[in-house]
Amino acid sequence: MPGEGDENYLTTAEVARRLQVKPATVYAYVSRGLLTSVRARGRRGSLFPTADVERLAARSVEHSGVVERIESELTLLEEDELYYRGQSARDLATTATLEQVATLLWTPGDTSAVAGEGLFAADREGVLLARRAMGVVPEGARVTDRLRVAVAVLGAADPLRFDLSAASVTAAAGRLIGTLIAALPGPTAVGTTVGGKLWPKLSDAEPRPEVLDAALILLADHGLAVSTIAARVAASARANLYAVVSAGLGALDGQYHGAAPTLAYEFLERAQRDPVQALSDQLRSGEPVPGFGHRIYQHRDPRADVLLELLGDHPIVGTIRAVAARTPTFPNSDLAIAAIMHAYDFRPDAGDALFALARMVGWTAHALEEYAAPALRFRAMGIYTGQTT
Structure with a gap:
């Protein structure tokens, strides 16, 4: 049984300082299996193996809980380029x-x-x-x-x-x-x-x-x-492939994710009639211009580059250029997909x-990677903010 002062162990207060959380949170980590506690020899309180604490500290510890860092060999986004393995x-x-x-x-x-x-x-x-x-x-x-x-x-x-x-x-x-x-x-x-x-x-x-x-x-x-996060969380619980895909489809249905091509399609429909007026109306709404800019890419979306090039000199590309010439951002893949839809009369959805x-x-x-990783590693800690007795 370790004693106080053992450099291989930390007290509750030391762990709390190291992880930048409250002492009560330290014990919550124990209840979730993220930390192991042992009794200190000759005194009240618990001690925690330093190695366990350091492993936990390597993760992103925020007020909302422990966010597991996801290591992946699949996709790299770097310097406005996209790579698969x-x-x-x-x-x-x-x-x-x-x-x-x-x-x-x-x-x-x-x-x-x-x-x-x-x-x-x-x-x-x-x-x-x-x-x-x-x-x-x-x-x-x-x-x-x-x-x-x-x-x-x-x-x-x-x-x-x-x-x-x-x-x-x-x-x-x-x-x-x-x-x-x-x-x-x-x-x-x-x-x-x-x-x-x-x-x-x-x-x-x-x-x-x-x-x-x-x-x-x-x-x-x-x-x-x-x-993809939704799909990986499902796979972490060892959900089968169909359930993993269903989880991904559920998240994809959100207006800020899978619906983006449809919003870009509707904007392009207006822009074909009058590019400047469509852009003006969009700017007046206070909402971002659908199909332009990206949170990750800084100067160009390589996916859009490829797809718009495949469209050649189709008139829809001229419409996109007319809009792009009046905005500081760049076309993204959602706009490129919308352009394909208009160019070849695809159904609106x-x-x-x-x-x-x-x-x-x-x-x-991503499910295959997750099946090879420890199960149930994405449970975040909820902070109760409701009424107490």
Whole structure:
């Protein structure tokens, strides 16, 4: 039993000072298993191993609790560029398939975009089931509403969904994405890329599958976005893949996240009639200009660069330039997706669906990392502010 003055142990007061919390919070950490306490020899009170305290101090300790730092080998955002496992997403968007990029993200230690032929093959019975599930959604519902319902039903129908091994999870993810695309209303394209199969579900225009393939790759992951955090929290609780995807879809439904392409689409619709008036009206509203600027990128969004370049000299690009010339910010990926939607007459809610389907690749990759990490590591400490007796 250690005694006071033992350099390998700290008193409650010393721990509180080190962690910059109240003594009561120290004991709360003990009750949650974040710290271990021992009785001090010859005196009242507890002592705490210094090593445990230092490990806890390495985390971000705030008034709201302990925020776990998430280490990831997946995505790097640096100097206005996006990388998947060290490879430029900008390059992958025009040289790789979605199968190759998914395999890259889902396979730890794989530094090359290896082939993943057949990865997104649809399950015939699953397609029928998903279509029936989507059919119960009201006629005016968005595509993402249909996706959420179908994911839940397909999960319930998979008796092996609780197998969290990497091989089982990646197989289920590929099958899920392929099945969802095939189940969406619209013609079925055969013998083409994932973007080619998705195209007739979103537009009647002449297909340009390379545009959708690039968009799916560029939107597959973007680090610890809010929907990805939601997916990782679910995976930390050892939720199955379908539940992880459902968690991501729930967060994606927020007006500040997955709805962004739709807001940009509506702004571009106004801007096509009169770019200056649309910008003026937006500035007058006091709200940010949809599709411009970014919290992480400082000077350009590499995803937007690639997608707008694929549109070439389409008139919608001229509209974007006319607006950009009058604002100090830059087009982001939401605006680029909105431009694609206008250029090829996509249905108005297609942007949200494209975002959701692409991000399922990233959520799967983050779930795989989380399944390999200690479980239940995201519980924050709540501070009660209500009435006391």
